[in-house]
């Protein structure tokens with residue numbers, strides 16, 4: 001039996017728009033972010049997808065994205081589990097700083113390493129590896145069992161928490177993950193085999 005796992009990064013947030021490092025800070029979706037989240041729901045509805053369960057983080061931008069997607073599917077009252085394990089990578093001392101100001105201060109290369117490398121943490125924050133060390137066990141113990149039972153499961157989360165998850169699902173190396181970028185509000189649909197291997201992956 002094959003289950004379905006849908007991963008969606010939240011729609012544009014107020015701090016994405018302002019170009020600020022966000023991490024565990026908790027800004028709202030922008031108007032565009034709301035539109036992106038609804039469009040994600042519309043695409044999933046067009047596929048005839050219905051969810052059995054939804055997971056999201058402890059942060060509003062992901063929770064609201066999740067709710068807007070479920071609204072488009074007329075599944076507003078679906079059981080939705082929130083957990084901090086799915087939060088964005090903690091950006092530590094960079095949180096709240098403007099990304100261009102950070103580049104001017106520390107240089108393009110250093111900022112890119114903090115943003116996209118696998119194992120270099122920003123000062124006071126989490127590397128992608130640190131993020132994966134909380135995301136992956138949560139996924140394995142809480143989310144994956146439902147998918148392996150043949151259910152259709154939504155995970156509405158964040159750029160880097162989902163990069164960590166996708167890195168493991170796709171078997172990417174620390175070098176390969178550097179170039180992975182996730183768009184806001186873009187659903188990624190995985191079909192998993194009963195033995196948890198990936199049967200297919202499609203970006204909508």
Ligand SMILES: O=C(O)[C@@H](CO)OP(=O)(O)O
Pocket residue numbers: 016020021022023024088091115159160
């Ligand atoms: O600021 C953040 O929390 C993330 C996602 O918006 O940014 P980045 O793409 O730089 O990892």
